[in-house]
Amino acid sequence: MLRLAVRVKREQAELVLAELLELAPSGLEEVSLPDGVVEYAIYGAPGELPSLPDVTAAAAGALVEVRTTELADGWEERWREFHKPVVIGDVLTVRPPWEVPGSTSIDLVIDPGQAFGTGAHPTTRLCLELMLTLRGEGSFLDLGCGSGVLAIAAARLGWAPLLALDSDPASLEASAASARRNRVDLEIRRHDLRCDPVPVAETVAANLLRPLLLDYAANLPRPQRLIASGLLPGECDEVSAAFAACGLVEAERRIHGDWGAVLLVSGDRL
Secondary structure (H helix, E strand, C coil): CCEEEEEEEEHHHHHHHHHHHHHHCCCCEEEEEEEEEEEEEEECCCCCCCCCCCEEEEEEEEEEEEEEEECCCCHHHHHHHHHCEEEEEEEEEEEECCCCCCCEEEEEEECCCCCCCCCHHHHHHHHHHHHCCCCCCCCCEECCCCCCHHHHHHHHCCCCCCEEEEEEHHHHHHHHHHHHHHHHCCEECCCCCCCCCCCCCCCEECCCCCHHHHHHHHHCCCCCEEEEEEEEEHHHHHHHHHHHCCCCEECCCCEEEEEEEEEEEEHCCC
């Protein structure tokens, strides 16, 4: 098994991540390194990954370091050890299938090998934290669903009906598998935010990158509540301002490490 790692400065990571997700729609491992560097890693058998030497190159306008290493025997067990249960607010547990059920009232099982979004990444965790501050009622849209974890958590918190959208077929398959595993009735559709209209929902969770969030704001069918994540902390003001022009007001902002998320609500709900 091979591990292909790409290192880039945090301020340029968004652009590189967007490119890498085209290469690895099933998801990436992210590791924060010293001096403001982030490492994205992809795992695969020989022949599945690009054959690249150790180089410093340009990707999406950013300078990156590329390293390929062969993993020793036993890497699967170490990979499992990397994915631990995530407990949020003493209410919600998100765990891989091989871990025992948590002690919280809501226990979700998400396979980390299928798609980006297991609950451990700060952007997903911030969405879940903000969802726990809301009353689960009315329709819910998971925009850019990845593994479907946000929509599945919404089901457990009381939202219905539920819709999950993503442009990546692997994410749609993973979301369907996650819904079956957690016995959730979830509608799943393929959707390209850059050209397809977004369906209306009372609450929307959009764990996307800044450019897609700005595209969404420019063509917004206004929800009552929107959780926008996938942001660097310095991008939160710009995204909040874009949605303010649509009548959504920032009600809460949360930062976790190098990532941020904002809760925006309709002005008439304040």
